[in-house]
Amino acid sequence: MNILYDAALDGELPHNDKAEVRQRLAEAVPGMTLLYREEDLRPFECDGLAAYRVLPMLVALPNSLDQVEMLLKTCHAMGVPVVTRGAGTGLSGGALPLEQGVLLVMSRFKQILDIDPDARIARIQPGVRNLAISEAAAPYGLYYAPDPSSQIACSIGGNVAENAGGVHCLKYGLTVHNVLKIEVMTIEGERMTLGSEAFDAPGFDLLALFTGSEGMLGVVTEVTVKLLPKPESAKVLMANFDDVEKAGKAVGDIIAAGIIPGGLEMMDKLAIQAAEDFVKAGYPVEAEAILLCELDGVEADVDDDCETVKQVLRQAGATDISLARDDAERARFWAGRKNAFPAVGRMSPDYYCMDGTIPRRELPRVLKGIAALSEESGLRVANVFHAGDGNMHPLILFDANQPGELELAEDVGGKILELCVAAGGSITGEHGVGREKINQMCAQFQPDEITAFHAVKAAFDPTRLLNPGKNIPTLARCAEFGAMHVHNNELPHPELPRF
Amino acid sequence: MNILYDAALDGELPHNDKAEVRQRLAEAVPGMTLLYREEDLRPFECDGLAAYRVLPMLVALPNSLDQVEMLLKTCHAMGVPVVTRGAGTGLSGGALPLEQGVLLVMSRFKQILDIDPDARIARIQPGVRNLAISEAAAPYGLYYAPDPSSQIACSIGGNVAENAGGVHCLKYGLTVHNVLKIEVMTIEGERMTLGSEAFDAPGFDLLALFTGSEGMLGVVTEVTVKLLPKPESAKVLMANFDDVEKAGKAVGDIIAAGIIPGGLEMMDKLAIQAAEDFVKAGYPVEAEAILLCELDGVEADVDDDCETVKQVLRQAGATDISLARDDAERARFWAGRKNAFPAVGRMSPDYYCMDGTIPRRELPRVLKGIAALSEESGLRVANVFHAGDGNMHPLILFDANQPGELELAEDVGGKILELCVAAGGSITGEHGVGREKINQMCAQFQPDEITAFHAVKAAFDPTRLLNPGKNIPTLARCAEFGAMHVHNNELPHPELPRF
Numbered sequence: 001m002n003i004l005y006d007a008a009l010d011g012e013l014p015h016n017d018k019a020e021v022r023q024r025l026a027e028a029v030p031g032m033t034l035l036y037r038e039e040d041l042r043p044f045e046c047d048g049l050a051a052y053r054v055l056p057m058l059v060a061l062p063n064s065l066d067q068v069e070m071l072l073k074t075c076h077a078m079g080v081p082v083v084t085r086g087a088g089t090g091l092s093g094g095a096l097p098l099e100q101g102v103l104l105v106m107s108r109f110k111q112i113l114d115i116d117p118d119a120r121i122a123r124i125q126p127g128v129r130n131l132a133i134s135e136a137a138a139p140y141g142l143y144y145a146p147d148p149s150s151q152i153a154c155s156i157g158g159n160v161a162e163n164a165g166g167v168h169c170l171k172y173g174l175t176v177h178n179v180l181k182i183e184v185m186t187i188e189g190e191r192m193t194l195g196s197e198a199f200d201a202p203g204f205d206l207l208a209l210f211t212g213s214e215g216m217l218g219v220v221t222e223v224t225v226k227l228l229p230k231p232e233s234a235k236v237l238m239a240n241f242d243d244v245e246k247a248g249k250a251v252g253d254i255i256a257a258g259i260i261p262g263g264l265e266m267m268d269k270l271a272i273q274a275a276e277d278f279v280k281a282g283y284p285v286e287a288e289a290i291l292l293c294e295l296d297g298v299e300a301d302v303d304d305d306c307e308t309v310k311q312v313l314r315q316a317g318a319t320d321i322s323l324a325r326d327d328a329e330r331a332r333f334w335a336g337r338k339n340a341f342p343a344v345g346r347m348s349p350d351y352y353c354m355d356g357t358i359p360r361r362e363l364p365r366v367l368k369g370i371a372a373l374s375e376e377s378g379l380r381v382a383n384v385f386h387a388g389d390g391n392m393h394p395l396i397l398f399d400a401n402q403p404g405e406l407e408l409a410e411d412v413g414g415k416i417l418e419l420c421v422a423a424g425g426s427i428t429g430e431h432g433v434g435r436e437k438i439n440q441m442c443a444q445f446q447p448d449e450i451t452a453f454h455a456v457k458a459a460f461d462p463t464r465l466l467n468p469g470k471n472i473p474t475l476a477r478c479a480e481f482g483a484m485h486v487h488n489n490e491l492p493h494p495e496l497p498r499f
Numbered sequence: 500m501n502i503l504y505d506a507a508l509d510g511e512l513p514h515n516d517k518a519e520v521r522q523r524l525a526e527a528v529p530g531m532t533l534l535y536r537e538e539d540l541r542p543f544e545c546d547g548l549a550a551y552r553v554l555p556m557l558v559a560l561p562n563s564l565d566q567v568e569m570l571l572k573t574c575h576a577m578g579v580p581v582v583t584r585g586a587g588t589g590l591s592g593g594a595l596p597l598e599q600g601v602l603l604v605m606s607r608f609k610q611i612l613d614i615d616p617d618a619r620i621a622r623i624q625p626g627v628r629n630l631a632i633s634e635a636a637a638p639y640g641l642y643y644a645p646d647p648s649s650q651i652a653c654s655i656g657g658n659v660a661e662n663a664g665g666v667h668c669l670k671y672g673l674t675v676h677n678v679l680k681i682e683v684m685t686i687e688g689e690r691m692t693l694g695s696e697a698f699d700a701p702g703f704d705l706l707a708l709f710t711g712s713e714g715m716l717g718v719v720t721e722v723t724v725k726l727l728p729k730p731e732s733a734k735v736l737m738a739n740f741d742d743v744e745k746a747g748k749a750v751g752d753i754i755a756a757g758i759i760p761g762g763l764e765m766m767d768k769l770a771i772q773a774a775e776d777f778v779k780a781g782y783p784v785e786a787e788a789i790l791l792c793e794l795d796g797v798e799a800d801v802d803d804d805c806e807t808v809k810q811v812l813r814q815a816g817a818t819d820i821s822l823a824r825d826d827a828e829r830a831r832f833w834a835g836r837k838n839a840f841p842a843v844g845r846m847s848p849d850y851y852c853m854d855g856t857i858p859r860r861e862l863p864r865v866l867k868g869i870a871a872l873s874e875e876s877g878l879r880v881a882n883v884f885h886a887g888d889g890n891m892h893p894l895i896l897f898d899a900n901q902p903g904e905l906e907l908a909e910d911v912g913g914k915i916l917e918l919c920v921a922a923g924g925s926i927t928g929e930h931g932v933g934r935e936k937i938n939q940m941c942a943q944f945q946p947d948e949i950t951a952f953h954a955v956k957a958a959f960d961p962t963r964l965l966n967p968g969k970n971i972p973t974l975a976r977c978a979e980f981g982a983m984h985v986h987n988n989e990l991p992h993p994e995l996p997r998f
Contacts, residue, residue, distance in 0.1 A: 357697040
């Protein structure tokens with residue numbers, strides 16, 4: 001399925017002769033693995049957003065920083081675009097290759113350089129897997145908090161590039177809150193240190209600027225992260241609701257009661273049924289929605305918090321509340337949630353996963369709006385999401401073999417994101433903009449703000465060779481896409497519910 | 500005392516005719532207060548760093564965003580530099596005026612626009628005082644966490660500009676961690692919204708970039724901050740030490756024991772004696788150092804943590820440990836710390852306050868280095884600091900009336916900051932770079948990194964009219980100041996202690 005891919009963005013890119021680029025790179029970077037045959041390039045044609053596929057011109061797999069530096073300098077000198085890729089698990093096409101570009105794969109940098117349990121920091125290479133950091137820190141009773149669902153496979157360099165989140169981000173923050181320092185290389189091969197092990201660094205906050213910049217500003221070559229002590233105790237509550245809006249409101253009530261759960265997830269009926277059918281998690285298939293609430297910390301606190309949350313849930317109209325009796329049941333509760341995407345995939349030939357984020361208080365109303373869009377379009381929508389941080393993942397079910405359904409799904413998806421923006425939210429929570437959501441950036445930002453993004457990009461990469469066509473739309477593109485521009489909560493689609 | 504001020508940086512600025520600028524502004528921005536007589540300008544000649552004084556060309560006090568916009572557009576059109584000022588409490592001269600520039604004072608924007616206790620956010624104008632936010636949130640049991648010592652006077656716009664810290668930042672983060680969204684205006688009068696009320700915003704993290712940018716990128720016109728629930732209980736421990744390095748090591752031990760205190764402050768003998776003499780806080784004047792450790796949270800936790808911290812302190816060699824018996828004693832313990840600067844001021848005609856930050860584990864060694872520098876120079880140094888986050892405030896005592904003492908104090912201060920950089924730290928923790936530490940930026944950063952700062956600056960303010968001469972040194976200046984460049988822990992002063 002390649003229909004969603006919009007090749008127009010690549011039109012402006014310089015044309016380079018593949019044989020010449022290959023020869024120049026082979027000469028300039030001796031010893032570096034450089035793939036060029038179609039069968040070798042094929043595995044790199046997409047990242048986790050498999051609907052978008054492009055065969056890269058060349059794939060480079062350096063194994064030293066000197067090789068990275070020479071690669072970048074050579075590409076810069078020749079005017080060849082460079083797309084950097086970590087583990088390739090990203091969900092917005094941020095590592096989608098370019099026909100006219102070199103794909104720089106950082107997967108060979110997988111050394112854990114240093115763990116300092118006293119300072120509670122780890123210094124690692126960008127290709128180290130997210131989960132491997134926590135595994136290495138475990139002997140000291142420490143772990144690395146951000147935990148994207150792909151944590152078994154995704155690498156820390158990609159986590160920094162996408163400012164990755166996860167179930168625990170409500171309490172422990174996104175990647176940007178857990179990274180202290182990074183080493184980066186610009187397209188000209190210059191090395192910079194951003195941030196510091198100390199509490200703050202002077203000058204502009206370039207560390208935060210680079211975190212989430214999707215490979216547009218530089219290549220991350222080393223990362224220093226914070227480690228946290230493992231919580232003494234963790235418990236999971238499941239609450240059933242006969243109304244999805246009530247469940248949405250309960251989320252805000254829990255936070256308003258002064259409790260920040262380790263995880264606070266919501267699933268609606270379609271998602272519950274799909275997950276139960278697939279995983280046998282023990283979910284109530286007759287409920288309209290469930291909330292899963294994990295409480296972690298010191299044992300006495302966790303017990304107190306459990307009682308408070310139960311009371312809040314009852315007042316919010318939960319029809320049943322169950323506490324996972326043991327670690328096995330707790331794991332089962334989470335297994336349903338963690339497998340919700342593939343579970344929904346079993347119910348429909350295709351689905352389209354959105355990643356909108358809204359202020360928590362808007363959850364009930366946005367859920368109502370999504371239900372209206374689903375009814376209007378005739379496409380089923382399953383809702384699975386990080387409710388605590390207002391990060392929604394509506395899954396739009398469709399069949400790409402039915403004429404018009406893909407376009408309809410895209411249209412519904414676009415309108416859902418517009419709803420999110422109009423509710424004071426944003427078009428992405430943790431999956432990034434990448435190639436996928438570049439049009440929606442026009443809905444999120446004013447022309448002056450888009451111009452500011454381009455100016456920042458130009459400050460680090462004036463020749464626009466790093467990951468062109470991702471993350472920031474051109475103003476021309478936004479003009480074309482202008483119909484979606486939502487400003488001051490004035491929606492271009494008057495048929496959508498108003499806030 | 501005006502000796503520390505280095506006028507050379509203003510040399511490059513355009514010359515503008517004061518009468519003409521005044522007339523054009525009066526025409527373009529009707530109704531705006533515009534001060535021009537020397538006696539009216541005098542109160543604005545410095546911020547909290549009173550050693551640096553410059554009379555601004557004009558002082559503008561707008562009271563509407565339209566006035567700010569017209570002011571900026573007019574200054575931009577005429578090529579007149581603009582320095583933005585909040586309450587003027589900054590300690591690094593970030594709001595130091597320019598003889599050739601307009602001082603834009605935002606103090607009339609002091610409305611609290613909205614407090615949403617459910618979402619736990621407050622939307623406020625930039626001139627609102629830091630403490631006024633917590634006062635307005637108090638009826639809901641909420642407060643705003645960052646608490647600079649100047650919180651009774653400093654305003655939130657300036658807090659954002661300087662990424663202000665405070666005693667509670669170890670646990671609750673700096674300003675950047677507590678701000679969700681800002682409205683800004685560029686020098687061209689364009690309005691932008693950075694960040695969002697939702698958990699994350701797509702695109703580059705311009706919110707973090709603007710936080711701490713010291714008025715170099717734009718003018719903050721509105722701020723949305725997070726509010727936190729007030730902790731149920733708070734207790735303060737005081738530990739005495741017969742050795743300053745032991746106290747320094749104890750700081751790291753507390754954190755390593757898995758406890759993040761609400762505040763963790765250290766004072767050495769000179770600071771203790773000064774504070775005790777001034778405030779009668781009940782400090783042990785014979786001790787070489789004390790630690791003040793505040794624990795806050797749920798009552799049961801606070802009690803548990805108190806026991807753990809006591810044990811850690813005993814193992815670290817504390818000679819005595821006392822728990823503040825009641826709120827009155829707790830307030831007294833803190834009063835000594837909070838009045839330490841004026842207390843030291845009573846011991847010496849002049850003092851010079853540094854603001855270096857280092858990784859916690861380096862505290863004992865850097866303290867030893869400071870003692871060596873003090874002995875070598877013959878100048879007394881009092882140490883008072885946010886020990887938990889490694890943010891040191893050495894106060895160098897001198898007498899400006901003794902020939903050569905000021906220069907000696909500056910030299911010792913510079914060497915202390917070099918020590919901090921060489922220990923993997925930075926030249927400022929919470930006071931900012933401003934005008935004061937612009938030379939030390941050359942020690943902190945490589946030329947490529949300085950160039951990146953200039954490029955980011957140019958992305959928002961290509962004509963360099965916003966607060967020129969602050970925060971980022973020119974490369975020429977760094978070349979001149981090259982002797983201080985510390986790279987890879989190689990110090991230019993071989994007589995300093997090595998790490």
